[in-house]
Amino acid sequence: MSSETAGKVITCKAAIAWEADKPLSIEDVEVSPPKAHEVRVKILYTGICHTDAYTLSGQDAEGIFPSILGHEGGGVVESVGEGVTNVKVGDHVIPLYTAECRECKFCKSGKTNLCGAVRATQGKGVMPDGTVRFKCKGKDIYHFMGTSTFSQYTVVADVSIVTVNPNAPLDKACLLGCGITTGFGALTKTPDVENSNVAVFGVGCVGLSILQGARAKKCAKVIAIDTNSNKKDVALKFGATEFINPKDLPEGQSIVDKLIEMTDGGCDFTYDATGNIQVMRQALEACHKGWGVSTVIGVAPAGAEISTRPFQLVTGRVWKGSAFGGVKGRTELPGIVEDYMNGTLMVDEFVTHHQTLSGINAGFDDMHIR
Ligand SMILES: NC(=O)C1=CN([C@@H]2O[C@H](COP(=O)(O)OP(=O)(O)OC[C@H]3O[C@@H](n4cnc5c(N)ncnc54)[C@H](OP(=O)(O)O)[C@@H]3O)[C@@H](O)[C@H]2O)C=CC1
Ligand SMILES: N[C@@H](CCC(=O)N[C@@H](CSC=O)C(=O)NCC(=O)O)C(=O)O
């Protein structure tokens, strides 16, 4: 069965990022029908992630303009292109910026959630055939992260979408398209994390979700670190057992010294959820000699590099990273939605503000309210 609009161009509203570091502009866009192995989705809700703000600011090495940003969406399938078998018209879906084709070297490796099927074209802002599905004022508009959820309709590759429980409220479940899943997955998929000492740098959506994961995995000491002391209460609510503001430490004591002191030699696991390269170094160096593992999650500006003394690694600390929490979207995201539905994963608590599409720039400002 097909919808009335199937096969036709749909004209709808979208927020266009015409150039870096300028407000988004609400425009009429023409959204072409999906080609083979593509899906057109009516987006009902989207979150705004700090990565959208980062790309809009011009700091993303892959940032392309004009484009339609957004990657934390929830919607309903409007139509499907030829050969699409994994979703159907009317399905409630979450677009996936980390695809899962189940056929590429990455997917088959069993070692990573990264997928090679569409990543190269995704990074260039085009669909897998090298063309775009959006037009505005006669100009081609680029896609973003393979999702472009700041549009009333979007087109995604079939490997970049998953059907979820239709009873899940999409105004909240859309957040599982990035931040919450990223933090929760990064912690819960860490091997041997149970009963360990954990430090989480940055108490935003990602950091809070790491804290939730730490509680679920019954970690022993769970230390949240943020330069904003207003984050203490929420950190404790989501699973931190302690909170430190590095600015409050006595002169001469670094956050690394403090964490080593609190954990009898260093943390078993640390996570960066700030995107700050100095913090990434602190997170690594606060790990226990011999076995501590530090995971980089935050996204740093184009050109930024991390550094430490090689001795930190020689003496057994491990530096690694995680994208989308290591979660394989098509296989695992429906289960995470179920965790939300059965009350074992907090999601509603992350919704602090609502905006309509026309208020999207105010939505970006809302993220910075302390
Ligand atoms: N790898 C992945 O798959 C993903 C990565 N990300 C990235 O993760 C990062 C976190 O995202 P999100 O949680 O939404 O971001 P937020 O900005 O909401 O959270 C980051 C927190 O870190 C705090 N912070 C800043 N500097 C320091 C510091 N020196 N020490 C301790 N805390 C500090 C910030 O405080 P303040 O607000 O006062 O600056 C803020 O509270 C971003 O870089 C984002 O782009 C997001 C999703 C997926
Ligand atoms: N485009 C950037 C890197 C941006 C980045 O690291 N993105 C994360 C997701 S952030 C979500 O909010 C990610 O999953 N990276 C892996 C990937 O394959 O993109 C750059 O060029 O540095």
Ligand SMILES: [Zn+2]
């Ligand atoms: Zn994101």
Ligand SMILES: [Zn+2]
């Ligand atoms: Zn793949």
